Amino acid sequence: xxxxxxxxxxxxxxxxxxxxxxxxxxxxxxxxxxxxxxxxxxxxxxxxxxxxxxxxxxxxxxxxxxxxxxxxxxxxxxxxxxxxxxxxxxxxxxxxxxxxxxxxxxxxxxxxxxxxxxxxxxxxxxxxxxxxxxxxxxxxxxxxxxxxxxxxxxxxxxxxxxxxxxxxxxxxxxxxxxxxxxxxxxxxxxxxxxxxxxxxxxxxxxxxxxxxxxxxxxxxxxxxxxxxxxxxxxxxxxxxxxxxxxxxxxxxxxxxxxxxxxxxxxxxxxxxxxxxxx
Amino acid sequence: xxxxxxxxxxxxxxxxxxxxxxxxxxxxxxxxxxxxxxxxxxxxxxxxxxxxxxxxxxxxxxxxxxxxxxxxxxxxxxxxxxxxxxxxxxxxxxxxxxxxxxxxxxxxxxxxxxxxxxxxxxxxxxx
Numbered sequence: 001x002x003x004x005x006x007x008x009x010x011x012x013x014x015x016x017x018x019x020x021x022x023x024x025x026x027x028x029x030x031x032x033x034x035x036x037x038x039x040x041x042x043x044x045x046x047x048x049x050x051x052x053x054x055x056x057x058x059x060x061x062x063x064x065x066x067x068x069x070x071x072x073x074x075x076x077x078x079x080x081x082x083x084x085x086x087x088x089x090x091x092x093x094x095x096x097x098x099x100x101x102x103x104x105x106x107x108x109x110x111x112x113x114x115x116x117x118x119x120x121x122x123x124x125x126x127x128x129x130x131x132x133x134x135x136x137x138x139x140x141x142x143x144x145x146x147x148x149x150x151x152x153x154x155x156x157x158x159x160x161x162x163x164x165x166x167x168x169x170x171x172x173x174x175x176x177x178x179x180x181x182x183x184x185x186x187x188x189x190x191x192x193x194x195x196x197x198x199x200x201x202x203x204x205x206x207x208x209x210x211x212x213x214x215x216x217x218x219x220x221x222x223x224x225x226x227x228x229x230x231x232x233x234x235x236x237x238x239x240x241x242x243x244x245x246x247x248x249x250x251x252x253x254x255x256x257x258x259x260x261x262x263x264x265x266x267x268x269x270x271x272x273x274x275x276x277x278x
Numbered sequence: 279x280x281x282x283x284x285x286x287x288x289x290x291x292x293x294x295x296x297x298x299x300x301x302x303x304x305x306x307x308x309x310x311x312x313x314x315x316x317x318x319x320x321x322x323x324x325x326x327x328x329x330x331x332x333x334x335x336x337x338x339x340x341x342x343x344x345x346x347x348x349x350x351x352x353x354x355x356x357x358x359x360x361x362x363x364x365x366x367x368x369x370x371x372x373x374x375x376x377x378x379x380x381x382x383x384x385x386x387x388x389x390x391x392x393x394x395x396x397x398x399x400x401x402x403x404x405x
Binding site for chain 2 (some may be wrong): 001002003004006007008041042043046053056058061075077078079081084085086088092138139140207208209210212213214216218219220221223224225226228229230231232236
């Protein structure tokens with residue numbers, strides 16, 4: 001394959017990943033690494049480096065829009081970034097010692113979990129309970145725009161959420177993903193934040209988490225310009241198109257499509273990991 | 279309370295613009311480098327599955343800057359990627375200034391920790 005053909009095909013695949021990721025709100029980063037390794041036989045380390053870069057681009061691009069809407073809780077985001085950045089640096093330190101096959105299996109497991117989360121129903125939590133003492137100390141409580149003015153919400157189980165964010169940071173660096181599904185799990189399920197606050201604050205944090213390990217990978221030579229270029233441009237273009245057409249998209253059907261894609265990729269990554277085909 | 283809410287909102291608006299600007303500039307630089315790379319080496323065969331890694335000047339910011347000044351297409355792409363990686367770092371630095379202006383000591387401390395961790399990550403492994 002020539003460089004031109006490779007770049008065009010990777011850009012096209014990345015565009016699809018970015019489009020699906022932004023339309024479903026699940027992020028396209030998780031599709032990029034399996035696509036590069038399974039379809040294009042790119043070395044896993046290069047795939048992870050390119051994916052991390054695309055994650056920073058989409059997170060930062062989308063965060064701008066979300067922050068304006070008023071759902072993002074900047075205090076919660078910054079407080080939890082302490083855990084995700086420590087996790088990301090730990091993951092970057094670990095990544096040199098973990099064999100590619102183990103990474104592929106881990107990736108498969110995270111893909112399965114993402115597929116499982118994407119079909120679960122969204123449940124809203126009651127705001128009646130008082131906040132966790134740490135949340136009060138840290139002034140994490142917030143409001144979000146509701147149909148009848150600002151709605152207040154409380155914040156539960158802060159230490160558990162913080163601990164899970166550390167894990168999200170490790171996985172982000174090991175696999176080159178945003179770990180959005182795990183970040184939302186921490187904020188939505190453990191800290192009992194409203195769903196839209198969880199997803200937008202997660203997105204706000206993803207870029208910072210990815211940036212923590214991307215610098216390490218750059219110095220190690222895992223960020224290859226010829227691979228990162230079509231991936232970053234493709235994913236970003238897909239995400240921008242996705243944000244434009246979001247209003248009149250059939251989100252439910254797209255989620256199903258995304259879930260099927262993620263399940264196929266999970267099977268591929270697990271198979272390759274166990275048979276050593278990568 | 280209402281005053282601090284207003285500040286928070288202003289800060290968030292500026293942060294949003296900063297992020298868009300950072301991503302926009304870095305995407306343009308990466309695209310320019312990418313087009314140059316394809317016009318020069320587009321018809322060469324590629325393979326990215328060899329594990330052999332030969333140390334390259336494109337692994338350090340210094341080497342990237344030198345290459346970009348010489349208009350080496352790969353170095354220009356890397357420069358765009360460095361700008362992209364620095365965008366969230368700039369966002370955190372910006373939040374730090376905003377919290378300092380609000381005299382919010384607790385969040386100045388928390389944000390400083392995050393910024394220090396990011397800068398440590400960026401400097402890590404530098405030759």
